[in-house]
Amino acid sequence: MKEIDLITALGRLLRDGALRDAFAADPSAMVNRLAVRMADRAALTTIPFADLELQAKVLLRKRFDILPRFIPATLTQLGTEAWARFQEYGRNLWPEGQHHEILDAQGFCHYCSRTIPQAICQSELNRLSFALGNHRLALHYVRDLRIRNRMRRGLQIFFRLNANRWRETVLYPAL
Amino acid sequence: MLGVGHRSPLAPWIDSRPPGLDCLEITAEHFFGPAEERLAWLARDYHLFVHGLGLSLGTPGPLDKERVRQFARVSELANPDWISEHIAFTRTAEVDLGHLNPVPPTREMVQVIADHAREVSELCRKPIILENITSHIRLAGELSETEFLNELCSAADCGLLLDVTNLFINSRNHGFDPLHWLHALEPSRITQLHIVGYSVEHGRFLDGHACDIQEELIELAQAVAEYAPVKAVILERDERFPEPTVMQAELLKLKRIFEGD
Numbered sequence: 001m002k003e004i005d006l007i008t009a010l011g012r013l014l015r016d017g018a019l020r021d022a023f024a025a026d027p028s029a030m031v032n033r034l035a036v037r038m039a040d041r042a043a044l045t046t047i048p049f050a051d052l053e054l055q056a057k058v059l060l061r062k063r064f065d066i067l068p069r070f071i072p073a074t075l076t077q078l079g080t081e082a083w084a085r086f087q088e089y090g091r092n093l094w095p096e097g098q099h100h101e102i103l104d105a106q107g108f109c110h111y112c113s114r115t116i117p118q119a120i121c122q123s124e125l126n127r128l129s130f131a132l133g134n135h136r137l138a139l140h141y142v143r144d145l146r147i148r149n150r151m152r153r154g155l156q157i158f159f160r161l162n163a164n165r166w167r168e169t170v171l172y173p174a175l
Numbered sequence: 176m177l178g179v180g181h182r183s184p185l186a187p188w189i190d191s192r193p194p195g196l197d198c199l200e201i202t203a204e205h206f207f208g209p210a211e212e213r214l215a216w217l218a219r220d221y222h223l224f225v226h227g228l229g230l231s232l233g234t235p236g237p238l239d240k241e242r243v244r245q246f247a248r249v250s251e252l253a254n255p256d257w258i259s260e261h262i263a264f265t266r267t268a269e270v271d272l273g274h275l276n277p278v279p280p281t282r283e284m285v286q287v288i289a290d291h292a293r294e295v296s297e298l299c300r301k302p303i304i305l306e307n308i309t310s311h312i313r314l315a316g317e318l319s320e321t322e323f324l325n326e327l328c329s330a331a332d333c334g335l336l337l338d339v340t341n342l343f344i345n346s347r348n349h350g351f352d353p354l355h356w357l358h359a360l361e362p363s364r365i366t367q368l369h370i371v372g373y374s375v376e377h378g379r380f381l382d383g384h385a386c387d388i389q390e391e392l393i394e395l396a397q398a399v400a401e402y403a404p405v406k407a408v409i410l411e412r413d414e415r416f417p418e419p420t421v422m423q424a425e426l427l428k429l430k431r432i433f434e435g436d
Contacts, residue, residue, distance in 0.1 A: 005235060006279055006314070011267035014276065043279050043315045054311035054379065055276065062274045094270060 006040035014056045017091035024049040060090050063104055070105035070128060073121035073146055078112065081119075085112055102131050121146075123156050127168060130158040145170055176222060176407040177430050179422065181205070185412075188419045189217075195426045198222035200409045203249045203258075204229055214252045223253040224367070224407065225301075226260075232291040232305075233264035233278035243298055250299040257302040259336045259367065260295065262288060262327065263310075275308045280316035280323035289330035296333070304334035304366045309341040309382045313349050321359035334366030337403075339396050340411075344373050344380040354398055365403035370396055370429070371411045384413035388425050393432070400432050408433055 004012075012034065013020050023030040027045040036044055064086045068075055075082050089111040095103035106128040113120045123142045130138050138158040145152045147170070154172030161167065178198035179185060189199065199221045206214050217223060227246055230238060250258050263275040278284045288305070296303040305327065307320075318326065328335055337360075346353040372386030388410075399405060408429050410422065 007234060007264050008267045008269060010276065010312075011264075011270050011272060014272055015270050040279075046315050047312055051311045051313070058311065059272055059274050059276075096270060100271070 001035040003035050003037040005037055006043055009034050009036045009040065009044055013052060014059055015094040017056070020049070020052055020056060023052070056091075057087070060087060063090060063101075066101050067105055067108065070102060071109060071121065071124045073144065074109060074112070074119060074124055077119040077121065078116070081116070085116075099132055102128055106132060126156055127158070130160075130166065130168075134160075136160045145172060147172060177426050177433065178221070178224075178407065178409050179426070180226070180409055180411045180413070181217065182413060182416070184416050185422075188422070189221075192220060193419065193423055195423055195430060196221075198224065198407060198409075200224040200226050200259075200411070201249070201253060203227045203246045206249045206252075207245045211252055214249065218253055223255050224409070225250045225253050225255045225258045225299075227258070227295075228261070228275075229265050230260050230291070230295060231263070231265040232260055232288045232295070233262065233276075233284065234266055234268070235287050236268060238291055238294060239266075243295060246295065247299045250301055255301060257304050257334070257366070258295070258299050259304045259306055260292070261306045261308050262324070263308045275310070277308065277310040277312050277314055279314040280318040280320055282317065282326070284316070285318075285323065285326045285330050288327055292331040292333055296331075302333065303331070304336045305331065306336035306369065307338055307341050307345075309338070309344045309348075311348065311379070313345075319359070321356055325359075325361045325364070328361065328364040333364075335360065335364045336367045336369065337365050337399060337405075338369040338411075339392055339399060340369065340371050340373055340382055343392055343395055344382055347380040353395055357395075357398060357402060360403075362403040365399065366406055368396065368399060368405055368408045369411045370408065371413075384411055385415040387417060387421060388428075393428060396429065397432050405433060 013023055031041050031044050064083060078085060086108060089108050093107065095107060109120050109125045121144050123144050126140045136159065140156045142156050143153045145154045145156065152172045154170050157169045159167055176197040178196060178200060181189065181199045181201045199217060201223055203225050230242060230246060261275050262278060264278055265272055265275055292303050292305060307324065324335060342353050342356065346356065370388060370392060371384050372388045374381045374383045374386050410425055
């Protein structure tokens, strides 16, 4: 197994809650398992688990703070539950790649939909799914369109202009 | 010079050219992409500094070329006296962690960061200064933190952006004397300061960048002013922006400390 340096090892621990739990149980076994190079082992094994967990929580909070850009209504409906739920969801999961922020928002919605489906704003989830997919056109009937701060029923229409650009339009009955 | 970190919610206040606001620190990443017009407008009215969040100078191996290119473009447009980045890593070869994490105080890391800092400085054709971060983790190494900072500034031939709030928070969370720490630094390297209020949660001090400056921080800033030839001070508020009068009062207080009445 290829040896890794302290920065790489710390990165793995900070993104993976299960790995941190294993580290807490036996730091030496964990640095062996990660194949941390000898020169870095002492610095890693002497990190207090509580400090490691707190630093990981800071990173998790940064991810959480990005969510309002994508799922503001869902977060409003989750209210004070949102942060606690996100910690449960995000502790062992770290979306990566070009669209990692959208993947995170989508993953969180899917996680919450299993336990508190009424909190999920379907029109937001549709938007995330279209952004991440490759369909040229999508049409959804939804009951939670936000139109001028009011919840409305209507049609949500997405169409893709090219690989990087898409548009959304909504149709809803006039009052 | 006294200024603030440029943030969108502060734009109307900044655009009104309030008295006492000499300069702005712009976060390079906020201006990646089509924001050139705004940048040109700000550069016309203010002295600008360019501050980076995500160059990850502490990651061994090559820098992210695209990020450095974008950073250099912002620097070119802003034409700052100097640029700055953190003494930290935000990504590894495997994962982008999205935020600042501590590096070990070792001579090997001095070399990694110094090489990266010189590379960025040369590409931007501007001097670079490096900032101390706050972290819940305190990594052990062959150097003390202040020895590490002194050796780093010497190896990179750069200045230090001393974040007074980060120093205060670390001193509380990790139990050391901030004045003793300050006086172990080479004073001529301290070029710029960051300051903003801290918060406390479950007994831990946090840098939420969302509070007014507390009196202990003013006292620490005063100690820095007496110790080092600081050239610029930036009030670094990111959230829960107060009324402009509150920010102006804080700037005035800092101005008295660093520039006299």
